[in-house]
Amino acid sequence: MRKSVLPKKVVVILLLITSLVTSGFSQTGKYQYNDSWGKPGLQLNEQRSSDVMLTYSIQDFSIAGKQINGEPMHEIVLSSHLLPNKAGAPNLPGNGYMLAIPNGATARVEITNSRIEIIENVVMEPSPEIPWDTDKSPLRYIQDPSVYTKDAFYPAQPVIVSTPSALRGVNVVRLGITPYQYNPVTKQLKVYRDIKIQVIAEGGDGTYGTERLRSRWWDPILKNSIVNSQVLPEIDYAKQIAAARSSNEYEYLIITPNDTEFVAWADTISRFRNMQGIHTGVVTLGEIGGVNAIALEAYINSIYADWQTPPAAVLLLGDYGTNMNNTIISPIWDNYCVSDNIL
Template sequence: MIPGASMKRSVTCFILLALLLSTLPSLASAGEKSPAPGEIRLTVIEDSPGELLLHFEAPPPLFTSEGVPIYPGVVSTAPEGYPLLPHISRFLTVGEGRVRLKVHLLRWGEASAGEIPPSPPPCPDMEEVFREGMKGDVYGRDDFYPGRWAEILEGGHFREYHLVLLRINPIQYNPVRGVVRYALEMSIEVISSPTLPPPPAHPDISLFLKGVSFNWPWNFEGSPPPPLSSGAEYLIITHPSLMPAAFKMACWKAKEGYTVKVVNTTETGCSALSIRRYLERAYGEWNPPPLYILLLGDADLVPTNYFYRHPYHGTLTGTDHWYSTLSGTDYIPDVFIGRIPANNLTEAFYIVNKTISYRTSPPSNLGFYRNVTVAAYFQDSNRDGYEDRRFVKTSEEIRDNLTAFNYSVRRIYYTPSYVHPTHYNDGYSASGEPLPPSLLRSNG
């Protein structure tokens, strides 16, 4: 049931993670002979220096009642005003310099389609009314959009490793003819410089990139770290008043095997810019350079960065991400960064002690690891029973996926008492399907 409890609408922030997860399609394993219905498979055929050969295979797309092509679990996105089409994106590890693609379409199909809606403008959470997208010039062209079956988008670096984003566009749409072409099978050759950096010296780097990069080439084999002359893998930046708690965390991290250094804002400087400059010097000059950065203290004690203006209401937005992009001009972080937002020493010790306790005595209750809560807001501004945006639908997709892996999932959905939900949203990444009976008010 979707109750009318007095929960703040801020629960919709949970959907940000949901949207991220929902962009990941279900990929068949390399051992299967063909994808299951609605499933997409992308496999590495050959990965040699300077050349990566991928094989893509997919079934025909499904079509909504309005004739819009979709793949289950694949979100459709596009620039504002362009047709909302599904795509699959994967980070790749490549050599430095220019990256080229050679795409060979092996099998494809064609079908009539309804009018695919345009991507709407960004809709801030504070807006009650969902804004439909305005059709761009592409809708008047007798041509197939986006025109490329695959493309390389702007990438960046995680430390010394070059990452690019491969975007596969399995559906091409001609809005004038009302026709879509869809890829059933293709090979994708990614060509780059044959020179790669050496394998990482720290296992955490390899573990992270193995999860991010589709073709991460190395498994960590326990190579020894470089000789320690200065620097530390784990850097704690704190306020002078919180140093005792910082030292306790440092001692624990040292027991876990990290080299640790603690500095306070007297040493780094008290402004965001001075902290950034300190981190840049540490990253460029220390041996080893920092891999983890912990900011211990709230933003009034250890400042955050208020450089970026919000594109909608123009206010400055605080973010610590700025501290993590220490190499190049891209937005891919080069270090792992986090903050304990303690206001005083008592709070700092409480969080540090709780963190250490969790590591030394993890919860033994199985439910701690198997119970999940999804939360969302059912937005229905015109009170017709249809969701304005896919908040609840996305949460339900995540719930369905988790329950398939034997997680126990609790729902927390909110809508005002005068709203009577009956259907998911219609026209934007959904086609107005009825809500599951368990979510109807009539069923409790």
């Protein structure tokens, strides 16, 4: 039987094509570091009066090959880092962490030590545009030319810190860590295997949080959200609840339309919550004196500012509408949806 033999020219072309395709994915695979300075992610090392010492470590990650717009590119897969970067920028995994700082303080950050590995010949995919949930078209990967034509590492800093904001009366900053930097011209990827970080508080009065705003319902959220939550002072919740009961202030407040049927259901919920041990009260739109979003927000802001024990949560009971007898208003966000989260 005669064997079929490909011409040498065809074989050479096939080998060349195979070489080009596989070279585009030559850096793919799993990268492991067995001598990390700490556990994966961010670890709190030391909390001092004016600064916080932290360690961020990577123990393993993967580089995967994929086709983007018909071109071979690379994607970084790092555990627990799921959100894409800014649309059009190199899709480098990053994460944010919340830190408490003293009341009235600001913060700055310094990298005190790090270990870096450089991986050559990486073609990083751009971050896709996050579509609306109604957009069923394929993800769009469009390179931002201001980043991809620049001979510089992106982002400029792997660790940044935000301006302060408040979380239930606690002065907090967000620490942003992107343990990679990418130069799209040289195609070099910097991997920050380990980073020693110092967050320095500047100014402030040395105290943390606002005792009046502390809550037995909010404190578990604070402890889960804030890396150094141990700086928050202990609170006597029993004393706090007793003070609220004696002054007709509520941990849980129900705002209801004026109609007696709605008030009856609000009272039913209130009794159930009180039986659970959650001090609950009911207020009608008539007592508030308005049905529009401005009036509701002004009322909620006033009790949050004035009550010795502000509510941990507010329930708006009723369907959307402007008739205060049987509906309740909520703001419309971006002409798109009704949302009480704007209040």
